[in-house]
Each structure stands twice: as C-alpha cells, then as structure tokens.
Amino acid sequence: MGYSDHFFKALNISVEDRKSLSEFSKRSGIPVKKLKYYNEGNVVPTGKDLEKILSTANLSEVLLRLKMGRLDKDILAAIQENAESVLAEIDGFNPVVDSPEVDCTLEFETRLGKLYRGDCYSLLKSMESDSVDLIFSDPPFNLDKIYPSDMDDNIKVDKYIGWSQEWIKECARVLKPGGALFMWNLPKWNVALGSFVDGLLTFRNWIGVDIKYSLPIRNRLYPSHYSLMYYIKGEKPNSFHPDRLAMDVCPKCYGDLKDYGGYKDKMNPLGINLSDVWYDIPPVRHAKYKRRKGSNELSLKLLDRIIEMASDEGDLVFDPFGGSGTTYMAAELKGRRWVGCELGPTDIIKERFSLIEEERDILNGYRGRVNALFPEKTRSEREKRGLWTCETFSKNEQSELFDKNLK
Ligand SMILES: C[S@@+](CC[C@H](N)C(=O)[O-])C[C@H]1O[C@@H](n2cnc3c(N)ncnc32)[C@H](O)[C@@H]1O
Missing domain, CATH: 1.10.260 (434 Repressor (Amino-terminal Domain))
Known part of the structure; x- marks a missing residue:
C-alpha cells in the first residue's frame, strides 16, 4: 500500500x-x-x-x-x-469533475426501496441535492480483500483517501439539512477522513463499536473496535431518538454485574442511556444469520440501532455500498424508504429479501430487549429470585424522577 x-x-x-x-x-x-x-x-x-x-x-x-x-x-x-x-x-485547475454517465441499472424493487447495480459515485451524481434523511456507509477497507465485484482493494493510501473524499462529498450534497451520515470504517481510515468531513458536516460522535476485527498483532495493541463516525448536516439533527439499553445482568443468575449502590431507585425504568461505546453488537458469524461467505456482513442489530436513532418512518435511507444488503433489510423492516447500490452481483441481496420474515424475527428479537431496564424475561427471573426490579421502588419516587426531567 x-x-x-x-x-x-x-x-x-x-x-x-x-x-x-x-x-x-x-x-x-x-x-x-x-x-x-x-x-x-x-x-x-x-x-x-x-x-x-x-x-x-x-x-x-x-x-x-x-x-x-x-x-x-x-x-x-x-x-x-x-x-x-x-x-x-494554478490557472486551468478545475476541481469540478464532469458528471459521469449514470451507468447504474435498477436490479430490484420492493415496496419501499430500490437497489441499483453499479458504481455508487455515478448513482450519487444522479441523485437530487438535499433529498436523503440518513446515509450509512461501509466501504471496502483497502485490506486487499477479494470482493465478488473484483474491485481493487489494495490501492495507494492517497488514492483511497481521494476516492473516499469524492463519494463523501456527494453524500454531503444529497443529505437533507438535519440529515445524518454514519461512516463505518477502521479507525485508521476514519482518522484520515475526519478533518475532510468536518469541513462539510457537523461532527456528533466517534462511536467505538467493540468487535474484535483481526488477530492480535505483535508489538501493537489488539485491534478491538471499529469506528463509526456520526455527522449531521447543519446544526440540528432532524431525528434523534437513541434506544435505551437494558442493564447488564449475569446470564446465569440474573444478578447485578455492577454495584449501583444507593442509585438503584434512580435508574430509569426505560433503560440506560446509549453511550458512544457499543459493546453489544455481535459479529455476524453464525451460519443462520450470515448471508454470504467472507466477513463483510454487518449485524442487523447495528443498522437497527442507527436507523432507529437517526430517522423516522417514511424517511429515505441510502447506503452506497450494498454488500449483503443489511442496511436495506433493516430499512425495509423498519418502514423507511431506501436506495441501495452495489458494484458486484446483487443476487445475495435479492435472496435475502425472499427470506424477509426470518429477518423480521431477528429484528423483533433485538427490539424486544431495548428501552426497558429489565426486559420481560430478565424482570420475571429477577422477581423469582427476590432481586430488585423497577417495581421495587415506589411509584412516587419514579414520578419524582421524571418530573426532574431525568428521562
Ligand atoms: C464492506 S462491504 C459492505 C457490507 C454491507 N455493509 C453488509 O452488511 O453486507 C462493501 C461493498 O461495497 C461494494 N463496493 C465497492 N466499491 C463500490 C462502489 N464504487 N460502488 C458500489 N459498491 C461498491 C463491494 O463490492 C462490497 O460488496
């Protein structure tokens, strides 16, 4: 490289x-x-x-x-x-690249979405300014991987950064004021791209998603997190409703894993605030969930969380790098309109949509465990064992808490 x-x-x-x-x-x-x-x-x-x-x-x-x-x-x-x-x-220098011919073909349509095959830059060029509510990007990481599209995943660093800047600039253009851009990548690339994106959009968070992504490397710290950069266009997000998470309990005895001391009664029954470090996103390894060989498929749980946080039903979601179509599936199941693009074959995405009911069950499984300090099963197991639950504390204390706007 x-x-x-x-x-x-x-x-x-x-x-x-x-x-x-x-x-x-x-x-x-x-x-x-x-x-x-x-x-x-x-x-x-x-x-x-x-x-x-x-x-x-x-x-x-x-x-x-x-x-x-x-x-x-x-x-x-x-x-x-x-x-x-x-x-x-530097007379004669013209940074405006001529619009490429749109060479994307419509491959597949659902009730809410459209999937194109081709280069996302070309598709982006054809998209209207200020038209998209949420963009999620998971590009190739330039790690010399082999993709079904046969694209070159081992280019010079400055070329990779230059290519990324091109599609990011277009993403910023098509984003609605108040819309959100989430960029998934290795920390190394997001560090290199951050200051460029800062010049276009407003930085909100660097989210560390703890998923071990390679073998330990000698003389280095073990790479354990992906970077998810979260930006919005303009000053205020149009949508921001992060899920609240359940309290961590022992999977065997359902006891507390952390000592909440005298603060138990102050815990919000709707769950714990989402932070900028996510420990609960599973790698997609299980054959039942994995749609294709190779290690590029992201968890539906990750896209569920992002789409829930930064969009509303009926909004338009765009992901320039289709892969196995995780973003499109999450968007469809959550009632968002979507536009997708993939350079390589798209059969895997189409097949995935033929099994949409299975995916719905997986997604509903995730959603059943958020926005409650103790989801149903945990609550009943804790009650059986005489452990505290939100009901342990009086209704008065809780309403006092909400009055103080701690929700
Ligand atoms: C890391 S994978 C995305 C995986 C996806 N997030 C998922 O969960 O399945 C990146 C994908 O981008 C595709 N790709 C690479 N360059 C592209 C381009 N210029 N336009 C559209 N797709 C591209 C690759 O073929 C690959 O399938």
Whole structure:
C-alpha cells in the first residue's frame, strides 16, 4: 500500500532507480530504511532528519510540505490570505469533475426501496441535492480483500483517501439539512477522513463499536473496535431518538454485574442511556444469520440501532455500498424508504429479501430487549429470585424522577 511516493518525488529520488535512493541516503546520512519509512507513510521528517534532508535536497520546509501535500496551519493561512493569487497561479485547475454517465441499472424493487447495480459515485451524481434523511456507509477497507465485484482493494493510501473524499462529498450534497451520515470504517481510515468531513458536516460522535476485527498483532495493541463516525448536516439533527439499553445482568443468575449502590431507585425504568461505546453488537458469524461467505456482513442489530436513532418512518435511507444488503433489510423492516447500490452481483441481496420474515424475527428479537431496564424475561427471573426490579421502588419516587426531567 503506502502513498504515491510524494516524499521521494519532492527529493528527486527516482523510485525505479535504486541507486538514486542509496546515493541520497549517503549524502544525507539517513539510512535507506528510514527514507523508505518517510515515503511509505508520507511522513514529514522532524528534528535532525529534517535539517539533513532539507540541506541535502536544497529545499525549504514549506516547499517540502507543499510537495508532500502536508500543509500545516502557517501554510494554510498563507494560502487563505493569498487565495486569489494562488488560484491565478494554478490557472486551468478545475476541481469540478464532469458528471459521469449514470451507468447504474435498477436490479430490484420492493415496496419501499430500490437497489441499483453499479458504481455508487455515478448513482450519487444522479441523485437530487438535499433529498436523503440518513446515509450509512461501509466501504471496502483497502485490506486487499477479494470482493465478488473484483474491485481493487489494495490501492495507494492517497488514492483511497481521494476516492473516499469524492463519494463523501456527494453524500454531503444529497443529505437533507438535519440529515445524518454514519461512516463505518477502521479507525485508521476514519482518522484520515475526519478533518475532510468536518469541513462539510457537523461532527456528533466517534462511536467505538467493540468487535474484535483481526488477530492480535505483535508489538501493537489488539485491534478491538471499529469506528463509526456520526455527522449531521447543519446544526440540528432532524431525528434523534437513541434506544435505551437494558442493564447488564449475569446470564446465569440474573444478578447485578455492577454495584449501583444507593442509585438503584434512580435508574430509569426505560433503560440506560446509549453511550458512544457499543459493546453489544455481535459479529455476524453464525451460519443462520450470515448471508454470504467472507466477513463483510454487518449485524442487523447495528443498522437497527442507527436507523432507529437517526430517522423516522417514511424517511429515505441510502447506503452506497450494498454488500449483503443489511442496511436495506433493516430499512425495509423498519418502514423507511431506501436506495441501495452495489458494484458486484446483487443476487445475495435479492435472496435475502425472499427470506424477509426470518429477518423480521431477528429484528423483533433485538427490539424486544431495548428501552426497558429489565426486559420481560430478565424482570420475571429477577422477581423469582427476590432481586430488585423497577417495581421495587415506589411509584412516587419514579414520578419524582421524571418530573426532574431525568428521562
Ligand atoms: C464492506 S462491504 C459492505 C457490507 C454491507 N455493509 C453488509 O452488511 O453486507 C462493501 C461493498 O461495497 C461494494 N463496493 C465497492 N466499491 C463500490 C462502489 N464504487 N460502488 C458500489 N459498491 C461498491 C463491494 O463490492 C462490497 O460488496
């Protein structure tokens, strides 16, 4: 992977000619391995390395940064102050990419949704501005996976970021004011994309979803969470009704797992506030729930939660990266209109819709366990065992609590 050799190009080091790299290394006194590290990660050297590099290449730090595309606040301020002359200098530069031919075909329609086959960028270009209430994106992570669409999942870092910026910009355009964008990705990519999205939409949350996503890596912390970035268009969300969660209890004896001490009577009977760390989203491994081979299918529970939180019945949900169609299924079951797109074959999504009643049961199972501190089964098991429930505390105390707007 790595970047497209911006660092080497800035130093006039030829990637093809190995001699040119070793010569630069000798002249600067910086080992080849370290120069390669700077190049791979497009990292601007600091300290003594920077001094050596600048004098060897006869460059200023500003020019090096400009050539690497790593602008700091001073360079940005200078560009902002001289915007007109910068634009005149780069005359002919036209960032407006011509609209691509819409080459998406309608593959499948339901009562509420439409699924297209093709490139989501092309579909996005054909969509009306300010028309979508909620967008969820789960793009390929550039991890060199093989997808049925045969797309290249191992491109240069700057290309991946550039591609992501293109479709994100379109997503921001088609989102309604007050609409929400949820971006699912590895922390590494969401970190790289965050400041770009900040320039288009309003940041709400970085949600850490605890799902172990790979084997432990030597000399690194065990990657244990996915990043779900939550943005809205404008200042206020049109919809925000997060589910409340049940209190964690021991699955065997139904006893408390946490000591709530003297606060038990203050617990909201409707459940615990949803936080920005989600521990209860299962990986889709069980054959019964998994719709296709490979590890890309997300849990219906995740999409149920997002759609519930940030949209209302009848709203329009869009997911540019269909995969096995989890978003479309959740949207359909929850009475939202939806638009979907998948570059590769869509049979798996169509088949999935033929088993919609099974999916409805799964979703109803999730919904039966939210918005109650103790869902029905837990409550009756706790009562049998003489453990406290919300009914243990008097009605008066609870209504006092609601009067204080703690709901
Ligand atoms: C990570 S998977 C999505 C999985 C999905 N969230 C689910 O739960 O099943 C990403 C999908 O995006 C598709 N894809 C990649 N590039 C695309 C593009 N430019 N337009 C539309 N779909 C694309 C891939 O073929 C792949 O199926």
